[in-house]
Structures are given as C-alpha cells and as structure tokens.
Amino acid sequence: MPDFHDLPDLVINKIIGLLPFNTAVQTTFLSKQYADAVSALDFKEYENVVLRICDGVPVPNRYDCFVRHNKFFKFLKGYLEYHEKYGKKEAIYTLRLRMSIYSRRDVILIDRWLDRAIHRGLKELDISPHQSSRIDGIIRTELEKMYRLPWVIFAKNNAQSLASLNLYCVRISNVQGAKLQRDKKCLLPSLKTMSFSLVWFDPNALYSLLLECPSIKKLSLTECFFEDFKCRVSSPSLECLELMYCSQLEEFQVQDETKNLESLIYWSQGEPYSTCENVIMNKSFKLKSIDIWTSSESDDIYAYHLPWVKFFSNAKFLTSMTLTCMSIANISVNVQSDEHLLPSLKTLSVRSSWFADKALSSLLSQCPSIEYLSIIGCWFENSECHVSNSSLKSLEVKHCERLKVLQVDDEAKNLESFTFVHPPQPDPNCEKVTLNNTFNLKNIYIFVDELGEFSLNGYHRTLKAKINVQNLHLFDFLGTLTDGFSVKGCQVAKIAVRELWFKNWFVHYSSHFPRLIGCLEEFGCCKKISLYNQHMRALIIPNYVRNEFSSPLPEIHIMEVRMPNPPKKASRDYFDLIDSLQWIAPSAKVEICKSETHPFNLWTLDMCVNGAELIDGSD
Numbered sequence: 001m002p003d004f005h006d007l008p009d010l011v012i013n014k015i016i017g018l019l020p021f022n023t024a025v026q027t028t029f030l031s032k033q034y035a036d037a038v039s040a041l042d043f044k045e046y047e048n049v050v051l052r053i054c055d056g057v058p059v060p061n062r063y064d065c066f067v068r069h070n071k072f073f074k075f076l077k078g079y080l081e082y083h084e085k086y087g088k089k090e091a092i093y094t095l096r097l098r099m100s101i102y103s104r105r106d107v108i109l110i111d112r113w114l115d116r117a118i119h120r121g122l123k124e125l126d127i128s129p130h131q132s133s134r135i136d137g138i139i140r141t142e143l144e145k146m147y148r149l150p151w152v153i154f155a156k157n158n159a160q161s162l163a164s165l166n167l168y169c170v171r172i173s174n175v176q177g178a179k180l181q182r183d184k185k186c187l188l189p190s191l192k193t194m195s196f197s198l199v200w201f202d203p204n205a206l207y208s209l210l211l212e213c214p215s216i217k218k219l220s221l222t223e224c225f226f227e228d229f230k231c232r233v234s235s236p237s238l239e240c241l242e243l244m245y246c247s248q249l250e251e252f253q254v255q256d257e258t259k260n261l262e263s264l265i266y267w268s269q270g271e272p273y274s275t276c277e278n279v280i281m282n283k284s285f286k287l288k289s290i291d292i293w294t295s296s297e298s299d300d301i302y303a304y305h306l307p308w309v310k311f312f313s314n315a316k317f318l319t320s321m322t323l324t325c326m327s328i329a330n331i332s333v334n335v336q337s338d339e340h341l342l343p344s345l346k347t348l349s350v351r352s353s354w355f356a357d358k359a360l361s362s363l364l365s366q367c368p369s370i371e372y373l374s375i376i377g378c379w380f381e382n383s384e385c386h387v388s389n390s391s392l393k394s395l396e397v398k399h400c401e402r403l404k405v406l407q408v409d410d411e412a413k414n415l416e417s418f419t420f421v422h423p424p425q426p427d428p429n430c431e432k433v434t435l436n437n438t439f440n441l442k443n444i445y446i447f448v449d450e451l452g453e454f455s456l457n458g459y460h461r462t463l464k465a466k467i468n469v470q471n472l473h474l475f476d477f478l479g480t481l482t483d484g485f486s487v488k489g490c491q492v493a494k495i496a497v498r499e500l501w502f503k504n505w506f507v508h509y510s511s512h513f514p515r516l517i518g519c520l521e522e523f524g525c526c527k528k529i530s531l532y533n534q535h536m537r538a539l540i541i542p543n544y545v546r547n548e549f550s551s552p553l554p555e556i557h558i559m560e561v562r563m564p565n566p567p568k569k570a571s572r573d574y575f576d577l578i579d580s581l582q583w584i585a586p587s588a589k590v591e592i593c594k595s596e597t598h599p600f601n602l603w604t605l606d607m608c609v610n611g612a613e614l615i616d617g618s619d
Contacts, residue, residue: 009033072099076109084116092120095127102129102147102169111150118157128168146171146200154187155180164193171200176208187212195220203228210235221246233258241265252279262286267293279311287315293324305329312341320347327354332362341366349374357381364389375400388412393440399423407434416440416460422448435459475523481515485522493523496532500539512538513545520552520584528558529585532595536563536573540580551586559588562595 007015012033095117097110106129117125129147148171154162165188175187191213201224210216216235220242229248233241234255243252244267254261264287266279281287292306305327312318321342328350331341345367355378364370370389374396383402387395388409397406398421408415415438422430431452435441439458444465446454451469455476459465462484467475469489477495487493497519516538523529533539539561553559559581567573574592581590 073106073109076113080109080112080116090120092117092122094124095122096124097126098128098130100130102145104145107147110147111153114150115153115157118153118159118162121161122159123161124164124166125162126164126166127170130169148173151175151178151180151187159188161190162188163190165191166195167197167199169198170196171202172196172205172209173202174205174208175212176204186214189214191215192217194218195222196224197222198224200225201227204232207232207234210238213237218242220244223247236260239263243267254281260286263289265291267291281311281314287318289320290315290318291322291324292326293322294326315342317344318342319344321345322349322351323353324351325353326350327356328359328363329356330359330362332358332365340368343368345370347372350376350378352377354379355381355385358386361386361388364392367391374398377401390414393417395419397421401427404428404431405434406430406432408436408438410437413437414440417443419445420448421446422451424449475526481512481519485519487522488525490523490526492528492530493526494530494532495523500531500533500535513541514549517541517545517549517552524553524555526553526556528560529553529556530560530562532562534564536567536577540576541583546583551583553585554587556585556588558591559585560591560593562593564595566592566594 095113097113099106110127110129114125127147146169149167151173180187192215194213194216195218199221206221206226210219210233213235214237216237218240219233219235219238221231222242222244224246226246226249229250231243231246231249231252232255233253234257236257236259238258238261240263241254241258241261242265244265246268249268252266254264264281306323346369348363348367348370351374360375360380364373364387367389369391371391371393373387373389373392373394375385376396376398378400380400380403383404385397385400385403385406386409387407388411390411390413392412392415394417395408395412395415396419397403398419401423403422406420408418415435418435418438418441420433429450429452430448432455433446433451433453434455435444435457436455437458438456439460441459442462442464444456444459444463444467446467446469448469450471451473453474453476454467454469454472455478456465457476457478459479461480463479464484466486467488467490468486472487472490473492475487475490475493477493477497479497481497520529531539561577561581567577577592578590581592
C-alpha cells in the first residue's frame with residue numbers, strides 16, 4: 001500500500017486542491033504536513049460551503065454507542081478548533097449536525113458551532129441532537145435533557161440570512177419571553193422554510209416564533225408536542241402548512257392573519273395519538289389544497305366527523321381535497337346558504353372513510369366544478385353509491401367493502417373515464433354497476449371477481465373498455481358498434497346497438513359488417529347473448545364477408561334475437577336470417593323472438609355518439 005505521508009509538498013497541495021472542502025478538512029488528521037496544506041487553501045474558491053457533521057447511525061450495543069459518540073465529540077471539537085484557527089472569514093452557508101446520541105455536555109459545543117455558522121452568513125440550519133425513544137408506539141423523550149435552541153446566539157450574530165430551519169428533537173422556548181437585545185425588528189427576516197420533528201414547544205413558542213418570520217412560506221410540524229396543548233398559527237406570508245401526528249393536541253387554530261395560506265395537510269392517526277376535535281379555520285380565503293387524515297382505519301361510524309360548514313365556510317378557492325379515515329355525514333341539512341360550499345373544487349379523493357346515507361350526493365351538490373373523484377376503501381351506510389354531477393370527468397371507485405350498487409346517474413353526462421375495482425372474496429359481491437347516459441365516456445376499466453349486472457347505457461364513439469370479471473352474470477349493453485371492448489367472464493349479454501335498430505345508421509355495408517363481427521367477438525366468453533334488432537338486413541352477413549372472417553361467437557350456447565316484427569317462418573327473409581345467425585354462432589341454439597317493447601330508451605340509444613341528431617325510432 002503506498003505511503004501518503006512522505007510526499008513532496010507540491011504533490012500534497014495538488015491532491016488537497018482536487019478534494020471537496022469536507023474531505024480536504026478530514027485529511028488534516030493525517031499529519032501536520034496535510035494540515036499546513038489545508039490551511040493554505042483559498043477559502044474564497046469554496047462557494048456555498050456545506051458542513052455535514054454526523055456521528056453515524058445508532059448501534060445495538062449501548063456501550064458502543066457511547067464509545068462512538070465520544071470519538072465523534074472529540075472530532076467535532078477538533079474540527080471546530082481547526083475551523084476557528086484556519087477558517088479565516090469564509091462563509092458557511094449550510095450547517096447540518098446529526099447526533100445519534102445527545103448528552104448535556106454537547107450543549108456548549110453545539111452552541112459554539114451555531115455561533116460561528118450564523119456569524120458567517122448561515123442560510124440553512126439542520127440540527128438533530130437525537131434524544132428520544134419509541135415505547136409501545138409512543139414517543140418518549142426527557143424534556144429537561146432536550147437541547148434548547150439558543151435565541152440569544154441568533155440575536156447576537158444577527159441571523160438575517162437564514163432561509164431554512166430544520167430541527168429534530170429540540171426544545172423551543174418563547175422568543176418574546178427571552179428579552180433579546182437585537183438591532184433588527186425581526187429575528188429571522190429571511191426565513192422561508194421551517195421543518196420540525198419531535199420538537200417540544202413551550203407555551204406560545206410557535207406563535208411567538210412566527211411573529212419573528214415575516215417571510216415564512218412553508219411550516220411543517222411532525223410528531224411535535226405543545227405544552228399548552230394548543231397550536232396557533234398566525235402568519236400573513238405562510239402558504240403551506242403541515243401538521244402531522246402531534247400528540248395530545250386539543251386545539252388547532254389557523255388565525256385570520258394567515259390569509260395567504262394555499263395548502264394544508266393535517267394528519268392525526270388516532271391511538272396512540274389523540275385526535276384534535278377543535279379545528280378552527282378562519283379567513284383562509286386562498287386555500288387551494290387540503291389533505292386531512294384522522295382517526296383509525298376502520299368502518300366505525302364514530303370516526304372523526306369533519307365540521308364542513310365551520311371548516312370550509314371561506315374556502316372559495318379550494319381546488320383539491322383529500323380526506324382519509326373520516327365519517328362523512330349528509331351536509332345538505334347544515335348548509336343554509338344558496339351559495340355552494342366548495343365552488344372551485346376540482347379534485348376530491350376520499351379514502352378509508354364512512355359515508356352516511358346520501359352523504360356523497362350532498363357533498364357533490366356543493367362542488368359544481370369537480371372533475372376528478374376518487375373513492376378508495378370506503379364504506380356506505382346503505383351499501384349503495386350514487387354519483388351525480390354534470391362537471392365530473394373522471395370517476396374511480398376501488399376496494400369499497402360491502403358495496404352492492406354503484407350507479408352513475410343521468411346528470412353525469414360529461415364523464416370521460418370510469419374505473420371500478422372491487423375487493424376479492426370473501427367480501428360480498430357487488431350486485432349492480434350502472435352507467436346512464438354517459439355520452440362522453442371514453443375509457444372504462446373494471447376488475448372484479450364477480451359482478452351481478454353491469455349496465456352501460458351510452459358512451460363516446462372512441463370508447464376503449466377493459467372489463468375483466470371472472471364471473472359477470474349480466475352485461476346490459478346499449479350503444480353503437482365499436483371494436484374498443486375487451487370483455488372477460490361474462491355469462492349473459494343483452495346488446496342493443498344503434499346500427500341494428502335504426503335504418504338511418506345502417507348505410508355502409510363495407511364498414512358495418514366488419515365492425516359488427518369485431519364487436520360480437522368481444523362477447524365470445526358469454527353463454528347467452530340477446531340481440532335487440534329492428535333492421536333485419538343489418539344482421540344478414542353476406543357470403544363474401546363470411547369468407548373473409550371467422551365466426552365471431554363459436555362457443556356460445558344460446559343466440560337470441562329480439563325484434564318487434566320478426567320475419568314469418570318459412571319466408572326467405574327468415575331463412576336468410578337463421579343462416580346468418582348460425583354462421584355467427586355455429587354451436588348455439590338460435591331463437592328469434594317477438595318483442596313488442598324493449599327495455600331501452602330510444603333517445604338514449606340514438607344519442608350514444610356525442611353530438612348526434614335525434615332520429616325517430618319509428619323507422
């Protein structure tokens with residue numbers, strides 16, 4: 001192995017000059033020759049100097065942890081002394097200090113590092129003097145042993161350039177009560193981002209800190225503690241607020257001054273955490289996105305009830321909302337104003353929540369601009385989900401246990417995408433899924449083990465549908481011929497398409513029959529198919545087409561054609577129709593039935609292609 005200790009000075013200077021700042025400093029422990037080389041460096045060349053100081057991850061043996069920490073303490077002290085001796089006046093823009101163990105003797109050393117870094121123009125501070133443990137899922141920390149952030153050092157060194165503050169396992173006292181001597185009006189005028197984890201706040205500490213940060217944009221609080229059990233947020237510049245898993249919080253209040261808040265994340269996971277029952281949102285007029293996760297993941301109707309009117313009375317600009325683990329009641333009885341509660345909401349995602357009877361319908365009635373709705377892992381009081389909203393474009397319903405009926409009503413005429421995924425057995429099977437008058441529907445994806453009935457009544461001519469059901473008892477299909485279908489597991493299909501009902505749509509033989517064959521092929525998994533037909537010639541496939549294509553339904557058992565005026569038996573038309581049907585389904589029992597009435601709405605059938613003109617069904 002080569003010896004790097006007896007190299008010429010010019011070679012060592014060249015090596016040191018090629019190394020990053022932190023690595024170069026570490027070589028000072030090799031010999032005095034390396035230390036002299038590092039001290040001769042021009043620190044002006046090192047812009048945006050970042051000091052990352054970490055004693056590594058905790059080791060299982062507690063004795064080994066303390067041995068490692070003692071070595072780290074000596075290194076940290078020596079590194080500071082070297083920095084003070086040779087550092088001259090170079091800037092320190094970022095200081096990240098991570099400790100897997102923290103003791104009382106470390107206070108002075110951390111304070112010295114803070115004092116030097118802030119004095120050298122610190123922009124980003126990240127301190128983690130770890131001193132906590134998790135017992136039975138609850139975070140335990142000794143309050144008296146926690147590192148207390150020294151506001152005196154911030155005031156003495158004029159921390160005007162600090163823009164980011166990240167703290168872990170630190171205690172914060174009331175800035176106003178510290179009686180600081182300072183030249184500037186605000187302690188942290190340039191601070192834009194604060195992220196706190198396992199931080200203990202003395203009474204009014206957070207409120208007083210925000211008063212010292214006139215430029216703050218983002219505030220994140222994770223697993224923090226509030227000595228007075230209250231979290232009050234007041235900042236006219238704040239735009240993003242995150243409050244997650246803060247124990248024993250009794251009141252969470254966003255005050256009137258926080259008028260520019262745009263994004264709110266509030267998570268409280270229940271036991272061993274407490275759920276804050278008193279959440280107050282005052283004049284948050286610019287709030288655009290909100291994510292609430294509270295209580296435990298269950299279908300308990302006693303989960304957290306969101307106070308809709310109290311919470312969203314001023315949320316006129318809210319465009320995105322995510323709700324998790326909540327109990328959602330019918331809000332129509334509480335909304336007295338004629339104005340919509342959420343007029344700008346476009347995206348709504350609800351997960352692991354419980355809906356009371358008609359709760360979803362009442363919620364959608366307050367969202368006239370909603371375009372995307374996602375419901376995942378939810379429960380419905382009456383096992384029925386009804387969706388009705390004229391602006392809705394995308395609907396996603398996944399893993400909703402005990403859901404028996406899912407219906408998209410006539411009003412959802414602008415729906416373009418539909419996804420339905422049902423939990424596997426032993427969860428009870430969904431009995432019926434219905435899409436009514438969805439003339440703009442372009443994409444369908446269904447994946448379930450077993451489904452009683454799927455009714456598709458209207459869609460866009462460019463529809464692409466993938467229906468993957470192991471056992472679909474009945475597929476009620478009302479639309480137009482399309483080759484965008486993929487159907488699996490269907491037992492019985494009722495098919496009514498416009499080309500088989502109206503003469504006006506059956507005009508091009510060359511394109512009609514290939515499309516008819518392609519459409520029927522997707523129902524080849526069925527045991528029985530019922531075709532509703534009024535224009536007989538649309539089902540009689542010419543010989544030249546039969547020579548070009550294979551039979552589309554070679555394995556079905558029953559082929560039934562329902563017509564208001566079927567041809568008379570022994571007539572030429574009758575034999576031509578039977579011959580064509582037997583080619584279509586060579587193994588099936590073919591039946592031609594008279595149907596005076598049909599279960600379909602003729603207007604719906606005629607409007608299956610967006611923008612089509614109304615055609616009289618009497619032809």
